[in-house]
Amino acid sequence: xxxxxxxxxxxxxxxxxxxxxxxxxxxxxxxxxxxxxxxxxxxxxxxxxxxxxxxxxxxxxxxxxxxxxxxxxxxxxxxxxxxxxxxxxxxxxxxxxxxxxxxxxxxxxxxxxxxxxxxxxxxxxxxxxxxxxxxxxxxxxxxxxxxxxxxxxxxxxxxxxxxxxxxxxxxxxxxxxxxxxxxxxxxxxxxxxxxxxxxxxxxxxxxxxxxxxxxxxxxxxxxxxxxxxxxxxxxxxxxxxxxxxxxxxxxxxxxxxxxxxxxxxxxxxxxxxxxxxxxxxxxxxxxxxxxxxxxxxxxxxxxxxxxxx
Amino acid sequence: xxxxxxxxxxxxxxxxxxxxxxxxxxxxxxxxxxxxxxxxxxxxxxxxxxxxxxxxxxxxxxxxxxxxxxxxxxxxxxxxxxxxxxxxxxxxxxxxxxxxxxxxxxxxxxxxxxxxxxxxxxxxxxxxxxxxxxxxxxxxxxxxxxxxxxxxxxxxxxxxxxxxxxxxxxxxxxxxxxxxxxxxxxxxxxxxxxxxxxxxxxxxxxxxxxxxxxxxxxxxxxxxxxxxxxxxxxxxxxxxxxxxxxxxxxxxxxxxxxxxxxxxxxxxxxxxxxxxxxxxxxxxxxxxxxxxxxxxxxxxxxxxxxxxxxxxxxxxxxxxxxxxxxxxxxxxxxxxxxxxxxxxxxxxxxxxxxxxxxxxxxxxxxxxxxxxxxxxxxxxxxxxxxxxxxxxxxxxxxxxxxx
Numbered sequence: 001x002x003x004x005x006x007x008x009x010x011x012x013x014x015x016x017x018x019x020x021x022x023x024x025x026x027x028x029x030x031x032x033x034x035x036x037x038x039x040x041x042x043x044x045x046x047x048x049x050x051x052x053x054x055x056x057x058x059x060x061x062x063x064x065x066x067x068x069x070x071x072x073x074x075x076x077x078x079x080x081x082x083x084x085x086x087x088x089x090x091x092x093x094x095x096x097x098x099x100x101x102x103x104x105x106x107x108x109x110x111x112x113x114x115x116x117x118x119x120x121x122x123x124x125x126x127x128x129x130x131x132x133x134x135x136x137x138x139x140x141x142x143x144x145x146x147x148x149x150x151x152x153x154x155x156x157x158x159x160x161x162x163x164x165x166x167x168x169x170x171x172x173x174x175x176x177x178x179x180x181x182x183x184x185x186x187x188x189x190x191x192x193x194x195x196x197x198x199x200x201x202x203x204x205x206x207x208x209x210x211x212x213x214x215x216x217x218x219x220x221x222x223x224x225x226x227x228x229x230x231x232x233x234x235x236x237x238x239x240x241x242x243x244x245x246x247x248x249x250x251x252x253x254x255x256x257x258x259x260x261x262x263x264x265x266x267x268x269x270x271x272x273x274x275x276x277x278x279x280x281x282x283x284x285x286x287x288x289x290x291x292x293x294x295x296x297x298x299x300x301x302x303x304x305x306x307x308x309x
Numbered sequence: 310x311x312x313x314x315x316x317x318x319x320x321x322x323x324x325x326x327x328x329x330x331x332x333x334x335x336x337x338x339x340x341x342x343x344x345x346x347x348x349x350x351x352x353x354x355x356x357x358x359x360x361x362x363x364x365x366x367x368x369x370x371x372x373x374x375x376x377x378x379x380x381x382x383x384x385x386x387x388x389x390x391x392x393x394x395x396x397x398x399x400x401x402x403x404x405x406x407x408x409x410x411x412x413x414x415x416x417x418x419x420x421x422x423x424x425x426x427x428x429x430x431x432x433x434x435x436x437x438x439x440x441x442x443x444x445x446x447x448x449x450x451x452x453x454x455x456x457x458x459x460x461x462x463x464x465x466x467x468x469x470x471x472x473x474x475x476x477x478x479x480x481x482x483x484x485x486x487x488x489x490x491x492x493x494x495x496x497x498x499x500x501x502x503x504x505x506x507x508x509x510x511x512x513x514x515x516x517x518x519x520x521x522x523x524x525x526x527x528x529x530x531x532x533x534x535x536x537x538x539x540x541x542x543x544x545x546x547x548x549x550x551x552x553x554x555x556x557x558x559x560x561x562x563x564x565x566x567x568x569x570x571x572x573x574x575x576x577x578x579x580x581x582x583x584x585x586x587x588x589x590x591x592x593x594x595x596x597x598x599x600x601x602x603x604x605x606x607x608x609x610x611x612x613x614x615x616x617x618x619x620x621x622x623x624x625x626x627x628x629x630x631x632x633x634x635x636x637x638x639x640x641x642x643x644x645x646x647x648x649x650x651x652x653x654x655x656x657x658x659x660x661x662x663x664x665x666x667x668x669x670x671x672x673x674x675x676x677x678x679x680x681x682x683x684x685x686x687x688x689x690x691x692x693x694x695x696x697x698x699x700x701x702x703x704x705x706x707x708x709x710x711x712x
Contacts, residue, residue, distance in 0.1 A: 028411035032404050039400075126527050133498040133525045137507045140468070141500060142428070142450055144457065222399045224428040226500050228353060228528065229399055269401070270408060273393045277351065 009168055012252065016161045023150035035153045037262045039218055042160040043235075044243045044254035046210040049167045050203045051240075052248040053179035057114050059236040060101070062121035064094050064208045066231030068215025070128055073141035073225035083145055087216040091209045097124075098208030102201035118233070125231035141225035155217045163210050167251045170206075175199060245287055247294025256295045341389040342379055342649065344370075345415035347405040347430070348422040352397025356554060358422040360582055361445060361628040364620040366390070366419060369636040371619055379640065382647040391415055399429045406430045410437045416649045417639065424448055424501070431458040440642070440655040442635040445628050447471065447501075449508070455675040460655045462672055464631050466680040466697060468501075471599055472508045474682025474695040475575060478597065478705050479547060480516050487707060488547055488572050493522035493540035495560075496551035502528075505551035505577065521545050528553065537563040540571075547573035554579035557598075558588065565592055565711045572707040573597060581627035581684055581691050593686045595708045600627025601684025601693025603701030608666040626684060626691035634665035668699065 022034050043061055051058050068090045075086035105116045132138050170176045178199045181189040189196050219225060246257020268279045291298055348362050349355045370388045373379060378387035391413050395402035402421065409415050410433060418434065420443045421427050427446040434441040435458040442462045448454065449468045455461055482488045492513055496506035506525070513520060521543045526536055533556060540548050548571045550560050557576040564574060579585060580598020602609060604626070612633060616624045624630065641664070642657040643649075662671040670677050683695040685705060692703045 029407045032407040036400055036404060129498045129503070129527065133496075133503050133506075138500070138503045139507060140448060140450065140504045144450075144453065221403065222425070222429045223431070224425040226425045228499065229397070229425065232398070234398070266404070269393065269405070270412075274350070276394065276396070 005168070005172065008252065009165075012161070012164055015255075016157065019157055020154065023153050027150065031149050031153065033262060033266060035149050035156065035221070037258055038153055038156040038160060039214060040239065040242055040258045040262065041255055042156050042163060042214045043211055043239045044246070044258055045160055045163045045167065045251065046207045046214070047239050048243055048248050048251055048254050049163065049170070049210075050200075050207040051243070052251065052253075053176070053183045054200060054203070055183050056106070056200070057240060058117050058204075058207070059114060059233070059240065060098075060117040060120050060208070061211050061239045062232050062234070062236040063117070063124045064098070064211035065215035065218075065235055066121060066125060066227070067094050067097065067128075068212040068217075069143075069219040069222070069225050069230035070141070070215075070227060072216045072219040073143050074128075074132060074136065074138065076144075077140060077142040078136060078138055083143070083220070087213070090216045091212045094208040094212035095205045098205040099201060102204040103197070106200040106204060107197050117236075121231045121233050121236065125227050129227055141227075143219045143223055143225060145220040147220045149221070152217060152221050156214065159210060159213055159217065164251060166206065170203070171251070175202065179203060241284070245291065245294055247296030250296050253294060253296040256299075260295070340384075340386060342381070342386040342417075342643075343389050343391060343413065343415040344417050344419065345391040345393075345409035345413060346419040347393045347395050347402055347409065348426075349397040350394035352395075354397040354423050357445075357579070360584075360622075360625050361632055362422040364616065364622065364624065365629060365632040365636065366392075368616055368619045369633065369640070372615070373640065380644050380647075381649075395421070395426065397423075399425065402426050402430060403433065406433045410439065417643065417651070417654070419636065419639070420444060420446075427461075428454065431461050434458065435460055438651040438655065440639065440651060440658055442638055442658070444631045444635050449504075451676050452674070459675075460651075462658060462675045462677070464635055464670070464677045464680065465628065466678075466682060468504055469508055469512075470680075470697060471577075471682050472505060472512050474697075475509075475549065475597070476512050476516050477695055478683055479513070479518065479573065482573065482705065482707070483517070489544070490518050491521045491543065491545040492518050492547045492549055493543050493545040493571075494520055494524075494549045494551075495522070495536050495540065496525045497528055497553050497556050498525040499528040499553065501578075502551045502553065509549070509551065526556070529555065530559075533559045533563045534567065536560070537567050537569055541567055541569050546571055547575070549573075549575045550577065552576045552578065554582070558585065561585075561589060561593060561596070565589070568711055570710070572709075574708045575683075580686075582625050583623045586686060586689060586691065591689075592711050594688070594712075595706045596686045597694070597705070598684055598686075598691065599682070600625075601681035601691060601696070602626045602630050603693055603699065604690055605701060606666075606668070608668075612666045627681065630667055631680065634663075634667045634670060637665045638663045638670060 023031055047061055071090040071093060072086040075081040076083060105113050178194045182196050182199060186196055242257045242261045243254045245261055247253035264283055269276050272279050346366055349358045370390055374387045378385040391409060393405040395405055409418055418439045420441045421430050422445050424446045427443040431441060438460060440460045444464050446463060447465055447468055451463050451467055483490055496502040522540050522545060524536060524539060526533060548569060552560060557579040560576055575597040577599045581600035613624060638658060642654045645657055646653045659672055662669050670679050679698045681693040681696045681699060684691045685694045694702055694705050696702050
């Protein structure tokens with residue numbers, strides 16, 4: 001265990017503590033931005049857990065997020081089940097799902113996996129609609145709770161912190177070591193006797209668990225769930241873009257990516273309500289052009305420059 | 310990076326910024342009343358919102374400003390609109406409403422477009438006391454929602470009311486001996502479609518009908534011919550589809566191709582859109598659908614003429630009129646209170662009756678029971694055939710082929 005690793009953990013602990021006070025300072029506009037940012041921080045950190053070391057670009061976030069929101073809504077409004085029970089069941093369902101998907105696709109090389117996950121959200125949306133239509137029926141998907149934005153924010157913060165700690169632990173475990181070798185050269189990893197498929201599937205299940213939990217926690221914020229909105233492919237892309245902006249080499253990279261991204265996005269939507277997509281596109285171009293290795297890469301470059309000078 | 314590339318990149322960046330700031334320039338007028346709105350201009354719901362919601366907002370603001378603005382105690386004030394696109398995304402919507410309430414500090418907010426968005430935004434309207442006159446929001450939870458959110462109003466009816474409206478049409482025709490008791494029912498396997506079908510099954514059966522065909526299709530299915538062929542193979546006189554806009558068009562097209570020979574043909578959402586009439590012309594004579602208006606009252610005629618004149622397109626035959634009426638209600642209540650006192654305006658809406666293009670509207674437990682549930686295309690106009698408390702319903706006619 002290096003001192004550096006502990007330093008990272010302490011730093012994150014301090015950040016989490018500071019972040020916990022946000023709802024006490026503001027409760028309107030800035031809190032609603034903070035909730036959105038925290039949602040993406042939890043999702044991107046969970047994404048980086050798997051995609052960072054393996055370099056498999058997963059577009060499955062929308063599918064897992066959707067399962068979370070959808071199960072909570074259908075459980076609460078069609079079967080009168082309590083929110084907490086559904087929020088506990090949904091991630092377990094996703095873990096099983098992730099295991100099945102992982103077992104079927106993660107033996108393939110990267111690009112097949114990307115294409116498969118791209119269609120996953122749509123496939124699962126179709127599947128759950130089909131089950132609901134033919135077997136369960138529905139009276140509308142309402143998630144009416146007494147949670148305020150502050151409650152949702154704290155729950156998301158707790159998830160984000162947990163994901164980080166789990167990532168930190170994995171990083172220091174045999175599994176983490178195996179993932180690093182797989183990321184560098186899968187062939188070498190296999191020759192060393194690492195069960196690469198098992199390692200990848202395990203990590204994919206962890207990512208699935210937490211992405212779904214985020215979807216379940218955010219459902220009360222939407223109050224009314226429409227399947228084509230929670231199973232949104234756009235969400236999957238946003239998560240990838242934010243993670244890349246931050247940099248995926250470090251687990252804390254996404255945090256650095258999400259916050260500026262949310263602020264830029266907000267400035268654009270508020271200033272140019274009729275041309276958001278245009279300016280967003282320009283921003284993407286600027287990010288790729290100026291920050292090819294993300295903010296983390298830039299920071300590291302500056303530090304390296306400072307040392308050599 | 311050498312100095313020259315740095316220079317060229319910086320120049321490119323600055324040019325972009327300059328262009329951006331030029332495009333976003335908006336004039337700020339003094340002494341206005343600020344009204345905000347968030348609705349989709351892009352994304353899946355944009356098509357509907359650009360027919361039923363945005364043109365009415367534009368029309369209303371133009372009319373109010375033309376006559377000098379809203380009459381308040383300290384003089385007339387013109388409306389300054391602050392509008393955001395929610396991209397049909399609930400997260401974006403919530404952020405935008407928060408921004409309107411706490412950053413832009415608008416005086417009033419026009420309710421959102423779509424059931425989900427009205428419910429998702431309701432906690433924010435309630436928190437800052439903005440009256441929210443929801444129009445395009447059809448739910449069976451009106452009671453629970455209005456209890457939870459004291460400034461939320463409903464104007465378009467409930468899911469059950471829509472099904473019962475159609476049931477009444479079918480029962481009347483069956484009792485007159487014009488149709489048999491067999492129904493072929495299909496639904497889009499998505500939120501609202503599943504909900505409507507779920508309500509319809511026991512409702513139709515309790516009224517003595519037999520569902521001889523009950524099928525669903527996934528949202529976005531490009532090929533609906535098996536569905537229509539399946540319905541054609543039965544001996545049902547009535548075809549009922551709990552459909553969304555794309556499949557309303559798709560099913561009708563297939564029915565024409567297959568020459569689906571039924572006496573009652575019903576499709577749900579978007580049947581009332583002018584584009585539907587525009588696409589099928591005389592073929593859809595006597596097609597039934599969700600919604601309806603009474604286009605013959607002088608108020609409605611004046612509204613339709615003015616709508617076309619100002620926005621360049623015709624309003625739909627359903628939610629457009631309700632949306633405009635909701636803005637009239639807001640306008641009357643604000644002028645009656647005479648100042649920007651949102652709680653007083655909400656109270657005024659709860660306790661008064663309003664003259665609108667749809668006739669007098671009042672709220673009982675924050676719900677208006679004046680709306681159309683079923684309409685029918687007759688002679689190129691989609692007329693209301695079943696309503697809740699509105700006069701002017703015309704008699705239902707039987708579908709006679711797809712000439």
